[in-house]
Amino acid sequence: MAYANMECPPPDNTEPKKRGKRKKGKERSLIERLIKLKASVCLFIHNFAVPFDNNQAERDIRNVKTKSKVSGCFRSVKGAQNYLTITSFLSTARKQGIDAFVALTSAFNGKAEKIILGVGSE
Secondary structure, three states, X not given: OHHHHHHOOOOOOOOOOOOOOOOOHHHHHHXXXXXXOHHHHOHHHXXXXXXXXXXXXXXXXXXXXXXXXXXXXXXXXXXXXHHHHHHHHHHHHHHOOOOHHHHHHHHHOOOHHHHHHOOOOO
């Protein structure tokens, strides 16, 4: 971060006072955000369960976007909510290492919480 501050220093305060915030530029804004959120950005270094990137979140969104492109739109808000509930459930099951068929079978049998949360395993 010290190198970043040296390469892109904060704006000077010598300019005459104007209204509003001073422009920092994209580079400086990024540097300040990284400094402010350093613990969150580097969490994957300390906790190996945290992924390095957010590709999984992007993959989850991609299916919904493709579905809406292919069909044009959902016919109702309720239909969209049902679709998102099912895809969210299956995504969570996949992240927990549970097969999609097992997850759906348990959901239809009323045992979805036990499977996903691991509560009261049989």
